[in-house]
Amino acid sequence: MASVQLPSIDLSLKDTKYVAAELKTACQQWGFFTVKNHGIPIEDISKVFEISDEFFNSPLEEKKKFMFKGGRLHSGYTGHFGEKLDVEHQRRGDMKESYDLAGFPHPDANTNSPVIQKYFIELKAFQRECHCLSLKILDLIAIGFGFPSDFFSKNHSSSEDILRLLKYSVPEGVERQKDDEDAGAHSDYGSITLLFQKDAGGLQIRPPQSYNVADWLRVSVDENSVIVNIADMLQFWTSGRLKSTVHRVRLDEDVKTRQTIAYFVTPDPETLLAPVFEKEREKQSEGKEDNMETVTAGEWIEGRLNITYGYGEAPRGYLDSQNGLIGQSS
Numbered sequence: 001m002a003s004v005q006l007p008s009i010d011l012s013l014k015d016t017k018y019v020a021a022e023l024k025t026a027c028q029q030w031g032f033f034t035v036k037n038h039g040i041p042i043e044d045i046s047k048v049f050e051i052s053d054e055f056f057n058s059p060l061e062e063k064k065k066f067m068f069k070g071g072r073l074h075s076g077y078t079g080h081f082g083e084k085l086d087v088e089h090q091r092r093g094d095m096k097e098s099y100d101l102a103g104f105p106h107p108d109a110n111t112n113s114p115v116i117q118k119y120f121i122e123l124k125a126f127q128r129e130c131h132c133l134s135l136k137i138l139d140l141i142a143i144g145f146g147f148p149s150d151f152f153s154k155n156h157s158s159s160e161d162i163l164r165l166l167k168y169s170v171p172e173g174v175e176r177q178k179d180d181e182d183a184g185a186h187s188d189y190g191s192i193t194l195l196f197q198k199d200a201g202g203l204q205i206r207p208p209q210s211y212n213v214a215d216w217l218r219v220s221v222d223e224n225s226v227i228v229n230i231a232d233m234l235q236f237w238t239s240g241r242l243k244s245t246v247h248r249v250r251l252d253e254d255v256k257t258r259q260t261i262a263y264f265v266t267p268d269p270e271t272l273l274a275p276v277f278e279k280e281r282e283k284q285s286e287g288k289e290d291n292m293e294t295v296t297a298g299e300w301i302e303g304r305l306n307i308t309y310g311y312g313e314a315p316r317g318y319l320d321s322q323n324g325l326i327g328q329s330s
């Protein structure tokens with residue numbers, strides 16, 4: 001399988017217009033890029049990987065006491081096969097475990113595992129750093145399109161963001177089958193996602209058609225860079241100009257386990273995902289039937305979670321965007 005070196009954006013460069021233009025191109029062509037000199041100290045990232053290790057190494061019975069119960073603002077553990085990211089094609093769920101930390105949970109919240117509670121200060125500081133980085137990136141995206149810099153970031157208080165610890169491994173007593181997925185093919189739900197890899201190798205992307213490569217590509221990333229991808233809401237919001245690229249995880253054959261940290265950035269729930277560009281706004285005001293202007297970020301995310309965890313219906317507009325019925329403009 002071919003590998004791809006994602007566009008790399010240096011956030012320490014002083015020429016904001018240049019950086020914003022590079023970022024815009026990356027978002028339009030790939031929907032994936034990496035950022036370097038991003039401002040999050042390596043030690044802080046390593047610490048969260050240590051915490052993650054400690055949690056996932058605790059006994060299964062212990063982890064199960066803090067199961068993720070679904071919905072937008074819950075935190076908790078999801079065991080092997082508990083999430084099926086590609087509902088249509090996967091026979092069983094993803095070969096992974098995860099722990100979600102939604103929003104900025106209260107330190108006394110006894111709903112979290114004791115390991116998570118023990119490191120609450122470190123985790124909260126890391127969430128803050130991720131939030132700051134996400135605002136910087138959202139500002140640059142806005143500048144790239146000629147909007148005021150806070151055009152997107154003003155709707156991102158981080159209250160709906162999710163920090164997710166991930167561990168990929170084959171559970172004891174289970175045989176890996178040929179068609180098993182470590183994380184099934186999917187696109188992310190929110191505005192952007194930050195991804196930190198401790199153990200590289202495994203992330204694959206299906207590049208947008210415009211790039212003319214049909215197959216999956218292995219992602220190769222410089223050490224110390226953070227991977228960033230555009231997610232569905234930002235694709236929808238920008239009428240498809242920014243690409244929410246489908247990706248999956250397949251561990252290389254010689255790899256037994258892999259750890260990553262994802263930070264899912266989500267607009268505040270009351271945010272109306274109305275088209276940001278004049279052309280599409282005009283179309284809407286003509287009163288088309290599939291008028292989306294009443295879809296809020298909160299409704300959207302709830303619906304998406306319902307699909308992956310098998311609870312209920314898709315959000316309005318979601319299936320259209322997946323089937324290419326919206327977001328055709330370039």
Ligand SMILES: O=C(O)CCC(=O)C(=O)O
Nearest residue numbers: 166183188203249260262
């Ligand atoms: O762990 C990875 O490399 C990707 C994780 C991912 O795509 C997700 O959790 O949405």
Ligand SMILES: [Fe+2]
Nearest residue numbers: 186187188247
């Ligand atoms: Fe993802």
